Amino acid sequence: MQAWRVHTPGEPREAMRLEEVPDPVPGDGEVRLKVLAANVNFPDALLARGQYQIRPPLPFTPGVEICGETEDGRRVIANPTLPHGGFAEYVTAPAHALLPAPDTLDDAEAAALHIGYQTGWFGLHRRARLQPGETLLVHAAAGGVGSAAVQLGKAAGATVVGVVGGKAKARTAEELGCDLVIDRTGEDIVARVKEFTGGRGADVVYDPVGGDAYTASAKCVAFEGRIVVVGFAGGTVPAPALNHALVKNYAILGLHWGLYATKDPAAILACHGELTRLAAEGAVRPLVSERVPLTAAADAVQRVADGTTTGRLVVVPSLDGGSR
Numbered sequence: 001m002q003a004w005r006v007h008t009p010g011e012p013r014e015a016m017r018l019e020e021v022p023d024p025v026p027g028d029g030e031v032r033l034k035v036l037a038a039n040v041n042f043p044d045a046l047l048a049r050g051q052y053q054i055r056p057p058l059p060f061t062p063g064v065e066i067c068g069e070t071e072d073g074r075r076v077i078a079n080p081t082l083p084h085g086g087f088a089e090y091v092t093a094p095a096h097a098l099l100p101a102p103d104t105l106d107d108a109e110a111a112a113l114h115i116g117y118q119t120g121w122f123g124l125h126r127r128a129r130l131q132p133g134e135t136l137l138v139h140a141a142a143g144g145v146g147s148a149a150v151q152l153g154k155a156a157g158a159t160v161v162g163v164v165g166g167k168a169k170a171r172t173a174e175e176l177g178c179d180l181v182i183d184r185t186g187e188d189i190v191a192r193v194k195e196f197t198g199g200r201g202a203d204v205v206y207d208p209v210g211g212d213a214y215t216a217s218a219k220c221v222a223f224e225g226r227i228v229v230v231g232f233a234g235g236t237v238p239a240p241a242l243n244h245a246l247v248k249n250y251a252i253l254g255l256h257w258g259l260y261a262t263k264d265p266a267a268i269l270a271c272h273g274e275l276t277r278l279a280a281e282g283a284v285r286p287l288v289s290e291r292v293p294l295t296a297a298a299d300a301v302q303r304v305a306d307g308t309t310t311g312r313l314v315v316v317p318s319l320d321g322g323s324r
C-alpha cells in the first residue's frame with residue numbers, strides 16, 4: 001500500500017515521504033481498516049516535527065483520526081495505532097474504540113467530527129460547565145478545533161465571540177455563527193470583549209493557541225470565569241501568574257482529551273452519541289474546507305502547520321484514483 005512516512009523529523013513538506021510499504025498487521029484486539037478519509041490535525045504537524053508529546057518509533061506515518069471501512073463493510077471513525085497513522089491506504093486501530101460514522105455525514109465530515117468536536121464537548125461541558133446565556137470566547141475560531149467549539153457553544157445556547165487571524169478567517173467565523181468576530185491582526189481583543197460584554201468579560205475562554213492569546217484571555221475573563229487550556233498552536237506555552245487568578249476569581253482548566261480514552265472511555269462513547277444527534281439535527285456540521293488526494297497529504301499538513309487554513313483539510317485516498 002501507499003503511506004506517507006517520516007524518517008527524520010522536520011517541516012512536514014520535507015519530512016514526509018510517500019512510499020510503498022507492506023499493509024499494517026493488526027495486533028491483539030486490533031482491526032485493519034481501509035482509510036476512506038483522514039483529517040489533518042495540528043498534532044500531525046507536531047508529530048512530523050518531533051515536537052508532539054507522543055514520539056512514535058521512526059519511520060512512522062502521521063494521521064491521528066480517520067473515517068474507515070472494516071473488513072466486514074462497516075463505516076467507522078477511529079484513531080489509528082501509531083506508527084501506522086491515517087495518511088495511508090490502510091491502518092490498524094483498537095477494535096473496542098471504533099465508533100459508528102454518522103449516516104448524515106460524508107466520509108470527510110465524519111472523520112472531522114471526532115477529535116475537534118470531542119475536545120470541544122469535553123472542554124466546554126465537562127471541564128468548563130458552560131451555561132446557556134454565558135459568553136464564550138474562542139481563539140482560532142475559524143480553525144479545526146475552534147470551529148467545532150464555536151458550533152458547540154452556539155448549540156449550548158452561549159453567546160460566542162470568535163478571535164481569528166485575518167479577514168478571510170473573519171468571514172469564516174461569521175459564517176460559523178459567531179456573534180462577534182475579532183481580527184487579532186488589527187483589533188484589541190481585550191477592549192473589544194469588554195465593550196461587547198458591558199465590561200464583564202467572557203465567562204468561558206477556549207484557547208487552542210496559548211502565548212499572546214492566553215495573555216489576552218486572562219485580561220478579559222469574567223468574575224468566576226473559566227479559561228480552558230486546549231493547546232499551544234502559537235508555539236508559546238504560557239506561564240501564568242497564579243496571583244492574578246486568585247485576585248480575579250477565575251479558573252484555569254487543563255484539557256487533554258486523549259486521557260479520557262483510558263480514564264473514562266464510556267464518556268467518549270456518550271459524547272459520540274451526543275455529537276451524532278447534534279449532527280443529525282444540523283446543529284453541528286464539520287467545516288471541511290478542502291478534500292485532497294493522498295498524494296497531497298504532506299502539503300496539507302504543512303499548510304495546517306503554517307496556520308493558514310480554515311476548518312479541516314481532509315485527505316481522501318479515493319481522489320487519487322489508485323485506492324484498492
Ligand SMILES: NC(=O)c1ccc[n+]([C@@H]2O[C@H](COP(=O)([O-])OP(=O)(O)OC[C@H]3O[C@@H](n4cnc5c(N)ncnc54)[C@H](OP(=O)(O)O)[C@@H]3O)[C@@H](O)[C@H]2O)c1
Binds near residue numbers: 141165229231232309
Ligand atoms: N487538548 C487537547 O486534547 C487537544 C485536542 C486536539 C487539538 N488540540 C490542540 O488544538 C490546537 C488546534 O488544533 P487544530 O488541529 O484545530 O489546528 P487549527 O486551529 O486548525 O490551526 C491552528 C490555528 O492556530 C492559530 N495560530 C496562531 N498562531 C499560530 C502559529 N504561530 N502557527 C500556527 N497557527 C497559529 C491560527 O488561527 P488564527 O490565525 O485564526 O489565530 C491557526 O489556524 C493545537 O494546538 C492542537 O495541539 C488539543
